[in-house]
Amino acid sequence: MEKLVPKLRFPEFEGNWIANKLGNFAEVSKLAGYEFTKHVIYEDYGKIIALRGLNIKNNSLLLNDVKYIDNSELNKLERSKLYIDDMMFTYIGTIGEVALIEENDRFYLAPNVSRIRFNRNEVIPKFILQYFTRDNFKEKVIKGYITSSSQPALTMENVRKFEIKFPSLQEQHKIASFLTLVDERLTLLAQQKEKLELYKKGVMQQIFSQKLRFKDENGNNYPDWEEKKLGDICEKKSSNISANTLEKNQGKFKIYGATGFLKNIDFYQEENEYISIVKDGAGVGRILLCDAKSSVLGTLDKIFPKLKIDIYFLFTTLENIDFTKYSTGSTIPHIYFKDYSKEKIKIPCLEEQQKIASFLSAIDVQIEGVIKKIEQTKLFKKGLLQQMFV
Secondary structure, eight states, rough: OOOOSSOOTTOOOOOOOEEEEGGGEEEEEEOOGTTTTGGGEOOOTTEEEOGGGGGTTTEEEOSSSSSSEEEGGGGGGGBBBBOOOOEEOOOOSSSOOOEEEEEESEEEOOOTSSEEEEEEOOOOOHHHHHHHHOOIIIIIHHHOOOSSSSSSSSOOOHTTTTTTEEOHHHHHHHHHHHHHHHHHHHHHHHHHHHHHHHHHHHHHHHHHTTSSSSSSSTSSBBBOOOOEEHHHHHHEEOOOOGGGGTTTOOSEEEEEEETTTEESOOOOOOSSSSEEEEEEEETTEEEEESSSSEOOOTTEEEEEESSSOHHHHHHHHHHHGGGGGGGGGGGSOOOOHHTTOOEEEEEHHHHHHHHHHHHHHHHHHHHHHHHHHHHHHHHHHHHHHHHHHO
16 A cells, blocks of 8 residues: 655654545536626626636736626626635646635636635645645646647546545645745745835836936036937847757856846857847847856847946846837847937936946845745745645
Protein backbone atom coordinates (compact mmCIF):
# COMPACT_ATOMS: atom_id res chain seq x y z
CA MET A 1 0.00 0.00 0.00
CA GLU A 2 1.32 3.45 -0.99
CA LYS A 3 2.29 5.60 1.96
CA LEU A 4 0.53 8.96 1.62
CA VAL A 5 2.56 11.23 3.89
CA PRO A 6 3.90 14.72 2.99
CA LYS A 7 7.60 15.58 3.36
CA LEU A 8 6.80 18.66 5.47
CA ARG A 9 4.14 18.35 8.15
CA PHE A 10 2.93 20.09 11.30
CA PRO A 11 4.20 18.00 14.25
CA GLU A 12 0.81 17.36 15.84
CA PHE A 13 -0.41 15.35 12.84
CA GLU A 14 0.45 11.83 11.73
CA GLY A 15 -0.93 8.94 9.70
CA ASN A 16 -1.73 8.47 6.01
CA TRP A 17 -3.69 10.90 3.90
CA ILE A 18 -6.73 9.68 1.92
CA ALA A 19 -6.92 9.48 -1.90
CA ASN A 20 -10.32 10.09 -3.50
CA LYS A 21 -11.82 11.19 -6.80
CA LEU A 22 -12.99 14.82 -6.86
CA GLY A 23 -16.47 13.78 -8.00
CA ASN A 24 -16.97 11.70 -4.85
CA PHE A 25 -16.87 14.73 -2.54
CA ALA A 26 -17.75 17.66 -4.79
CA GLU A 27 -20.36 18.66 -7.35
CA VAL A 28 -18.68 19.64 -10.63
CA SER A 29 -20.82 21.54 -13.14
CA LYS A 30 -20.78 24.02 -15.99
CA LEU A 31 -23.42 26.10 -17.72
CA ALA A 32 -24.44 25.84 -21.36
CA GLY A 33 -24.01 29.11 -23.23
CA TYR A 34 -27.60 29.39 -24.44
CA GLU A 35 -28.84 29.43 -20.85
CA PHE A 36 -26.80 32.47 -20.00
CA THR A 37 -25.65 34.81 -22.75
CA LYS A 38 -29.05 36.21 -23.63
CA HIS A 39 -29.35 37.56 -20.08
CA VAL A 40 -26.06 39.48 -20.09
CA ILE A 41 -26.11 43.24 -20.42
CA TYR A 42 -23.20 45.65 -20.75
CA GLU A 43 -24.23 48.33 -18.30
CA ASP A 44 -23.71 48.36 -14.55
CA TYR A 45 -27.18 47.07 -13.73
CA GLY A 46 -27.41 46.31 -10.03
CA LYS A 47 -23.82 45.06 -9.87
CA ILE A 48 -24.73 41.39 -10.36
CA ILE A 49 -21.66 39.97 -12.03
CA ALA A 50 -21.20 37.12 -14.48
CA LEU A 51 -17.82 35.50 -13.85
CA ARG A 52 -15.86 34.35 -16.88
CA GLY A 53 -12.53 32.61 -17.26
CA LEU A 54 -10.66 35.89 -17.74
CA ASN A 55 -11.88 36.99 -14.28
CA ILE A 56 -9.84 34.21 -12.64
CA LYS A 57 -6.09 34.56 -12.25
CA ASN A 58 -3.44 33.83 -9.63
CA ASN A 59 -5.94 32.12 -7.30
CA SER A 60 -8.20 35.16 -7.08
CA LEU A 61 -10.97 37.07 -8.83
CA LEU A 62 -10.14 39.99 -11.13
CA LEU A 63 -13.13 42.29 -11.37
CA ASN A 64 -11.78 45.06 -13.61
CA ASP A 65 -13.42 43.54 -16.72
CA VAL A 66 -16.83 42.12 -15.88
CA LYS A 67 -20.24 41.64 -17.44
CA TYR A 68 -23.43 42.35 -15.57
CA ILE A 69 -26.74 40.47 -15.54
CA ASP A 70 -30.21 41.93 -15.91
CA ASN A 71 -31.71 41.65 -12.40
CA SER A 72 -35.13 40.85 -13.81
CA GLU A 73 -33.75 37.63 -15.29
CA LEU A 74 -32.04 36.25 -12.18
CA ASN A 75 -34.83 33.77 -11.38
CA LYS A 76 -34.09 32.08 -14.72
CA LEU A 77 -30.44 31.67 -13.77
CA GLU A 78 -30.78 30.12 -10.33
CA ARG A 79 -28.73 27.05 -11.26
CA SER A 80 -25.80 29.31 -12.13
CA LYS A 81 -25.78 31.19 -8.81
CA LEU A 82 -22.50 31.08 -6.89
CA TYR A 83 -22.24 30.76 -3.13
CA ILE A 84 -19.47 31.26 -0.58
CA ASP A 85 -16.71 28.61 -0.93
CA ASP A 86 -17.72 27.57 -4.44
CA MET A 87 -14.51 27.15 -6.42
CA MET A 88 -14.24 28.44 -9.98
CA PHE A 89 -12.12 26.32 -12.34
CA THR A 90 -11.27 27.19 -15.94
CA TYR A 91 -11.68 24.17 -18.20
CA ILE A 92 -11.22 25.57 -21.71
CA GLY A 93 -8.45 27.65 -23.30
CA THR A 94 -6.31 28.60 -20.31
CA ILE A 95 -6.92 25.55 -18.13
CA GLY A 96 -6.46 25.18 -14.39
CA GLU A 97 -6.98 28.73 -13.07
CA VAL A 98 -8.88 28.66 -9.78
CA ALA A 99 -10.54 31.09 -7.36
CA LEU A 100 -12.90 30.83 -4.39
CA ILE A 101 -16.12 32.80 -3.99
CA GLU A 102 -16.02 34.75 -0.73
CA GLU A 103 -19.35 36.59 -0.79
CA ASN A 104 -23.01 35.77 -1.49
CA ASP A 105 -25.67 37.32 -3.75
CA ARG A 106 -23.35 38.91 -6.27
CA PHE A 107 -21.77 36.35 -8.60
CA TYR A 108 -23.18 34.03 -11.25
CA LEU A 109 -21.54 31.42 -13.44
CA ALA A 110 -20.64 32.15 -17.07
CA PRO A 111 -20.41 29.37 -19.69
CA ASN A 112 -16.62 29.15 -20.07
CA VAL A 113 -15.81 28.38 -16.43
CA SER A 114 -16.89 25.48 -14.21
CA ARG A 115 -18.10 25.45 -10.62
CA ILE A 116 -16.88 23.01 -7.97
CA ARG A 117 -19.08 22.85 -4.87
CA PHE A 118 -17.57 20.83 -2.03
CA ASN A 119 -18.93 18.55 0.67
CA ARG A 120 -17.75 20.55 3.68
CA ASN A 121 -17.84 17.43 5.89
CA GLU A 122 -14.88 16.01 3.94
CA VAL A 123 -12.73 18.89 2.69
CA ILE A 124 -11.85 22.52 3.40
CA PRO A 125 -12.32 24.54 0.16
CA LYS A 126 -9.23 26.70 0.81
CA PHE A 127 -7.14 23.53 1.17
CA ILE A 128 -8.36 22.26 -2.22
CA LEU A 129 -7.71 25.69 -3.76
CA GLN A 130 -4.05 25.45 -2.72
CA TYR A 131 -3.92 21.80 -3.85
CA PHE A 132 -4.99 22.80 -7.37
CA THR A 133 -2.32 25.52 -7.66
CA ARG A 134 0.68 23.19 -7.33
CA ASP A 135 2.78 22.85 -10.47
CA ASN A 136 3.00 19.07 -10.16
CA PHE A 137 -0.80 18.77 -9.84
CA LYS A 138 -1.26 20.69 -13.09
CA GLU A 139 1.42 18.63 -14.83
CA LYS A 140 0.66 15.16 -13.43
CA VAL A 141 -3.14 15.29 -13.08
CA ILE A 142 -4.84 18.06 -15.05
CA LYS A 143 -2.65 17.78 -18.16
CA GLY A 144 -3.39 14.08 -18.50
CA TYR A 145 -7.12 14.71 -19.00
CA ILE A 146 -6.95 17.60 -21.49
CA THR A 147 -8.49 16.72 -24.86
CA SER A 148 -6.52 17.53 -28.01
CA SER A 149 -8.39 19.82 -30.40
CA SER A 150 -8.17 23.30 -31.89
CA GLN A 151 -8.69 24.60 -28.36
CA PRO A 152 -7.56 22.57 -25.33
CA ALA A 153 -10.42 21.68 -22.99
CA LEU A 154 -11.60 19.38 -20.21
CA THR A 155 -14.91 17.59 -19.88
CA MET A 156 -16.69 17.78 -16.55
CA GLU A 157 -16.55 13.98 -16.37
CA ASN A 158 -12.76 14.11 -16.53
CA VAL A 159 -12.61 16.86 -13.91
CA ARG A 160 -14.59 14.59 -11.60
CA LYS A 161 -11.90 11.92 -12.09
CA PHE A 162 -9.12 14.10 -10.63
CA GLU A 163 -7.51 12.17 -7.79
CA ILE A 164 -7.14 14.35 -4.69
CA LYS A 165 -5.14 13.36 -1.62
CA PHE A 166 -6.06 14.97 1.67
CA PRO A 167 -5.71 14.55 5.47
CA SER A 168 -8.16 15.18 8.30
CA LEU A 169 -10.23 18.36 8.34
CA GLN A 170 -8.10 19.70 11.19
CA GLU A 171 -4.86 19.26 9.23
CA GLN A 172 -6.43 20.65 6.06
CA HIS A 173 -7.49 23.76 7.99
CA LYS A 174 -4.02 24.28 9.44
CA ILE A 175 -2.33 23.91 6.03
CA ALA A 176 -4.85 26.22 4.34
CA SER A 177 -4.55 28.87 7.08
CA PHE A 178 -0.76 28.87 6.88
CA LEU A 179 -0.66 29.16 3.08
CA THR A 180 -3.35 31.86 3.16
CA LEU A 181 -1.01 33.95 5.33
CA VAL A 182 1.66 33.60 2.64
CA ASP A 183 -0.89 34.68 0.01
CA GLU A 184 -1.84 37.70 2.11
CA ARG A 185 1.83 38.72 2.26
CA LEU A 186 2.02 38.46 -1.54
CA THR A 187 -1.09 40.62 -1.84
CA LEU A 188 0.37 43.28 0.47
CA LEU A 189 3.66 43.30 -1.45
CA ALA A 190 1.80 43.62 -4.77
CA GLN A 191 -0.16 46.58 -3.36
CA GLN A 192 3.07 48.17 -2.12
CA LYS A 193 4.61 47.79 -5.58
CA GLU A 194 1.53 49.30 -7.23
CA LYS A 195 1.55 52.31 -4.88
CA LEU A 196 5.23 52.98 -5.56
CA GLU A 197 4.66 52.74 -9.32
CA LEU A 198 1.71 55.14 -9.12
CA TYR A 199 3.77 57.52 -7.01
CA LYS A 200 6.60 57.45 -9.54
CA LYS A 201 4.15 58.02 -12.40
CA GLY A 202 2.64 61.00 -10.62
CA VAL A 203 6.02 62.52 -9.81
CA MET A 204 7.18 62.06 -13.41
CA GLN A 205 4.10 63.89 -14.66
CA GLN A 206 4.90 66.78 -12.31
CA ILE A 207 8.58 66.85 -13.32
CA PHE A 208 8.11 66.67 -17.08
CA SER A 209 5.32 69.23 -17.04
CA GLN A 210 7.80 71.37 -15.03
CA LYS A 211 5.32 71.87 -12.21
CA LEU A 212 7.98 70.36 -9.97
CA ARG A 213 11.44 71.88 -10.37
CA PHE A 214 14.74 71.23 -8.61
CA LYS A 215 17.02 74.04 -7.46
CA ASP A 216 20.80 74.41 -7.48
CA GLU A 217 23.01 74.28 -4.38
CA ASN A 218 22.34 77.99 -3.74
CA GLY A 219 18.58 77.54 -3.86
CA ASN A 220 18.25 79.20 -7.28
CA ASN A 221 16.24 77.98 -10.24
CA TYR A 222 18.02 76.20 -13.03
CA PRO A 223 17.80 77.63 -16.59
CA ASP A 224 14.63 77.05 -18.60
CA TRP A 225 14.30 73.71 -20.35
CA GLU A 226 15.13 73.69 -24.06
CA GLU A 227 12.92 72.09 -26.71
CA LYS A 228 14.75 69.75 -29.08
CA LYS A 229 13.98 66.96 -31.51
CA LEU A 230 14.84 63.48 -30.30
CA GLY A 231 17.10 63.00 -33.31
CA ASP A 232 19.14 66.06 -32.26
CA ILE A 233 20.12 64.53 -28.94
CA CYS A 234 20.14 60.80 -29.74
CA GLU A 235 21.52 58.41 -32.30
CA LYS A 236 20.44 54.90 -33.19
CA LYS A 237 22.40 51.69 -33.73
CA SER A 238 21.04 48.39 -34.99
CA SER A 239 21.72 44.81 -33.98
CA ASN A 240 21.87 41.74 -36.20
CA ILE A 241 21.75 39.09 -33.46
CA SER A 242 19.12 36.36 -33.90
CA ALA A 243 17.77 34.39 -30.95
CA ASN A 244 18.17 31.04 -32.72
CA THR A 245 21.94 31.54 -32.96
CA LEU A 246 22.25 31.72 -29.17
CA GLU A 247 20.70 28.42 -28.09
CA LYS A 248 23.99 26.89 -26.94
CA ASN A 249 25.79 30.12 -26.16
CA GLN A 250 26.57 30.63 -22.46
CA GLY A 251 28.65 33.29 -20.73
CA LYS A 252 28.55 36.22 -18.31
CA PHE A 253 27.29 39.08 -20.52
CA LYS A 254 23.61 40.00 -20.73
CA ILE A 255 21.54 40.02 -23.90
CA TYR A 256 18.09 41.60 -24.01
CA GLY A 257 14.99 40.72 -26.01
CA ALA A 258 11.58 42.36 -26.38
CA THR A 259 10.48 41.39 -22.85
CA GLY A 260 13.74 42.30 -21.13
CA PHE A 261 16.74 40.25 -20.01
CA LEU A 262 16.98 37.08 -22.13
CA LYS A 263 20.10 35.16 -21.00
CA ASN A 264 23.85 35.44 -20.47
CA ILE A 265 26.17 34.92 -23.45
CA ASP A 266 29.94 34.95 -24.08
CA PHE A 267 30.18 38.28 -25.92
CA TYR A 268 28.80 41.81 -25.83
CA GLN A 269 28.20 44.60 -28.34
CA GLU A 270 28.18 47.71 -26.18
CA GLU A 271 30.81 48.80 -23.68
CA ASN A 272 28.68 51.42 -21.90
CA GLU A 273 25.12 51.66 -20.58
CA TYR A 274 22.51 52.45 -23.25
CA ILE A 275 18.78 52.42 -24.01
CA SER A 276 17.00 49.96 -26.28
CA ILE A 277 13.58 50.13 -27.91
CA VAL A 278 11.53 47.30 -29.38
CA LYS A 279 11.25 48.22 -33.06
CA ASP A 280 8.92 45.50 -34.36
CA GLY A 281 6.51 42.77 -33.31
CA ALA A 282 4.75 42.39 -30.00
CA GLY A 283 5.67 45.12 -27.52
CA VAL A 284 6.74 47.59 -30.20
CA GLY A 285 7.89 50.83 -28.56
CA ARG A 286 8.83 49.22 -25.23
CA ILE A 287 11.85 50.92 -23.63
CA LEU A 288 14.64 49.15 -21.74
CA LEU A 289 17.63 50.55 -19.86
CA CYS A 290 20.46 48.14 -20.68
CA ASP A 291 23.58 47.44 -18.66
CA ALA A 292 27.10 48.13 -19.86
CA LYS A 293 28.81 45.20 -21.63
CA SER A 294 25.58 43.79 -23.04
CA SER A 295 23.76 43.23 -26.33
CA VAL A 296 20.25 43.18 -27.79
CA LEU A 297 18.46 41.01 -30.35
CA GLY A 298 17.85 42.34 -33.84
CA THR A 299 14.23 43.15 -32.98
CA LEU A 300 15.49 46.05 -30.84
CA ASP A 301 17.28 49.28 -31.70
CA LYS A 302 19.93 50.81 -29.44
CA ILE A 303 19.65 54.47 -28.50
CA PHE A 304 22.68 56.55 -27.41
CA PRO A 305 22.85 60.20 -26.36
CA LYS A 306 24.75 62.54 -28.67
CA LEU A 307 25.09 65.39 -26.19
CA LYS A 308 25.93 65.54 -22.50
CA ILE A 309 22.73 63.94 -21.29
CA ASP A 310 22.26 61.77 -18.21
CA ILE A 311 21.41 58.31 -19.52
CA TYR A 312 18.78 57.64 -16.85
CA PHE A 313 17.14 61.01 -17.44
CA LEU A 314 17.00 60.19 -21.14
CA PHE A 315 15.46 56.82 -20.32
CA THR A 316 12.68 58.38 -18.23
CA THR A 317 12.08 60.95 -20.98
CA LEU A 318 11.63 58.19 -23.54
CA GLU A 319 9.29 56.36 -21.15
CA ASN A 320 6.94 59.35 -21.44
CA ILE A 321 6.67 59.04 -25.23
CA ASP A 322 3.92 56.98 -26.87
CA PHE A 323 5.95 55.33 -29.62
CA THR A 324 2.98 53.32 -30.91
CA LYS A 325 1.76 56.44 -32.73
CA TYR A 326 4.72 55.93 -35.08
CA SER A 327 3.82 52.29 -35.72
CA THR A 328 3.38 51.11 -39.33
CA GLY A 329 2.44 47.72 -40.79
CA SER A 330 -0.86 45.88 -40.43
CA THR A 331 0.49 42.37 -39.78
CA ILE A 332 3.71 43.06 -37.87
CA PRO A 333 3.89 46.56 -36.33
CA HIS A 334 7.17 48.40 -36.85
CA ILE A 335 8.61 51.75 -35.81
CA TYR A 336 11.46 53.59 -37.54
CA PHE A 337 13.99 55.98 -36.02
CA LYS A 338 13.54 58.33 -38.97
CA ASP A 339 9.94 58.82 -37.80
CA TYR A 340 10.16 58.94 -34.03
CA SER A 341 13.40 60.98 -34.10
CA LYS A 342 11.17 63.94 -35.02
CA GLU A 343 9.47 63.77 -31.60
CA LYS A 344 9.91 67.07 -29.74
CA ILE A 345 11.03 66.89 -26.11
CA LYS A 346 12.18 69.40 -23.51
CA ILE A 347 15.58 69.04 -21.86
CA PRO A 348 16.89 70.77 -18.71
CA CYS A 349 20.54 71.48 -18.04
CA LEU A 350 22.77 68.54 -17.16
CA GLU A 351 22.88 69.30 -13.43
CA GLU A 352 19.07 69.34 -13.16
CA GLN A 353 18.91 66.17 -15.26
CA GLN A 354 21.18 64.45 -12.76
CA LYS A 355 19.06 65.57 -9.80
CA ILE A 356 15.91 64.29 -11.53
CA ALA A 357 17.63 61.01 -12.40
CA SER A 358 18.87 60.54 -8.83
CA PHE A 359 15.39 61.19 -7.41
CA LEU A 360 13.56 58.83 -9.79
CA SER A 361 16.19 56.08 -9.63
CA ALA A 362 15.83 56.04 -5.83
CA ILE A 363 12.14 55.18 -6.33
CA ASP A 364 13.17 52.47 -8.79
CA VAL A 365 15.45 50.97 -6.15
CA GLN A 366 12.47 50.75 -3.78
CA ILE A 367 10.32 49.14 -6.47
CA GLU A 368 13.04 46.61 -7.32
CA GLY A 369 13.35 45.79 -3.62
CA VAL A 370 9.64 44.98 -3.42
CA ILE A 371 9.80 42.94 -6.64
CA LYS A 372 12.66 40.91 -5.13
CA LYS A 373 10.57 40.25 -2.00
CA ILE A 374 7.65 39.15 -4.18
CA GLU A 375 9.84 36.69 -6.09
CA GLN A 376 11.37 35.35 -2.88
CA THR A 377 7.92 34.86 -1.33
CA LYS A 378 6.65 33.10 -4.46
CA LEU A 379 9.66 30.79 -4.39
CA PHE A 380 9.09 30.12 -0.69
CA LYS A 381 5.44 29.24 -1.34
CA LYS A 382 6.34 27.02 -4.29
CA GLY A 383 8.61 25.01 -2.00
CA LEU A 384 5.85 24.73 0.60
CA LEU A 385 3.35 23.51 -2.01
CA GLN A 386 5.78 20.82 -3.13
CA GLN A 387 6.45 19.55 0.38
CA MET A 388 3.19 20.08 2.34
CA PHE A 389 1.04 18.04 -0.06
CA VAL A 390 1.13 14.42 -1.17
